[in-house]
Amino acid sequence: MKEKIPVYKIANLTARPLDPGDFMIEGFQGYLGRQSPHLHSPHRHVFYHLVCFKGGTGHHSIDFTRYPVEEGQIYFMTLGQVHSWSFTSQPEGYVVNFSENFLRNFLLSPNYLERFSFFSGNSQDSVVQMVSPVKEKVYGILDSMLEHYYNHAEKDPDLLRTLLLQLFLTVQNGIETAKPTAQPAVSQKQQLLASFKKLIEQHYKTLRRPSEYAELLFITPNHLNALCQELLGRAAGEVIRDRVLLEAKRLLTNAGMTATEIAYELNFQDNSYFNRFFKKYEGVTPDEFRKAHIMK
Known part of the structure; x- marks a missing residue:
């Protein structure tokens, strides 16, 4: 049989799983340094995936559409989408992976993520270029998630869930604020x-x-x-x-x-x-x- 595109689970990628298959966050440099070079080639995830860039150059693709890496860019991927990346300088930022189960029991509505435009499954909606002050707020939330993940996650994983939802709401609010007032x-x-x-x-x-x-x-x-x-x-x-x-x-x-x-x-x-x-x-x-x- 021919080789096929890799399909990754969170447990394949994390150095310290909170609960294997549920959630991870890591700085982008450390994440890339630990992974197989195959991660740069097209692959799928069986989890939700987001990357926030604070620096670096190159490009990434989602569902075969190519995007340049830019500071302040954040992208979101739903289950089953295909992506790859190629960097011409060392990227800086954050990687967050979480499973469907991570938020399921925390939210009353099982379809809650559908309210966010960047989880539509459309690659054009998945990539968001943040501007001030939204990007600074998002960086702060991600820093808080990193600190909590490595120091306190076992005691209170719900704080990670709350921070993740705060990130989604902050990005979505930034998108809506940038739009002209709709009639x-x-x-x-x-x-x-x-x-x-x-x-x-x-x-x-x-x-x-x-x-x-x-x-x-x-x-x-x-x-x-x-x-x-x-x-x-x-x-x-x-x-x-x-x-x-x-x-x-x-x-x-x-x-x-x-x-x-x-x-x-x-x-x-x-x-x-x-x-x-x-x-x-x-x-x-x-x-x-x-x-x-x-x-x-």
Whole structure:
């Protein structure tokens, strides 16, 4: 069998697990110094992952979209996303990894993290460039988390949970503050778009036509298309198609699945149709994409 993209657990990466598989925080330099060089190549996590940069140069990618490293940048990754990085100078900052279970019993709502735009699963939303005074507040929270993690975590892990939520709220508040004040009509449109994206996440393997989503949203296909054109500059069908393509690319980085199996998983009629679809929009065949991204 061909090699496949690594999938990491928190216990694989931490020098001092609070509770193996639940949570870790570490300075970025120490974290990189302990890890396998393979960590720089594309890989997945079975946990939530965030990195905050205080310095350094280079780039990182999330779901095959590349971003330059910048001071004050923080990025968030949900389970299953693929990422890699390449640095041209030593990065400074923080790495935080936490499992689904770490906050589950602490929060009343099991869907609480959905309120944060950076946990949407969309790579463009995942990367946040913080400005003063937000970034200084975030650095302070992360310093408090580091101190507590290495000195007091066994006695009171709930303080780590509280600090983690404070970090999320601080970053989200910074994002909202930077946005122009929204008019009520725009807010309703954004809410409808969010509902459309959520439905895509639930049904992209089986529902491919905008009319099917419009029916679920109780609006007309023309209304849905106009909404996407206004807020995203793209047709509704493109939004659905891009989610299918993203999942195809994620699955192709797992060499344990053949192209035929991926075509079946994504509900294509047959492998040849999947190949034509993928090459039309990506410019390469599925096998060519796999060879370009899988770790040798």
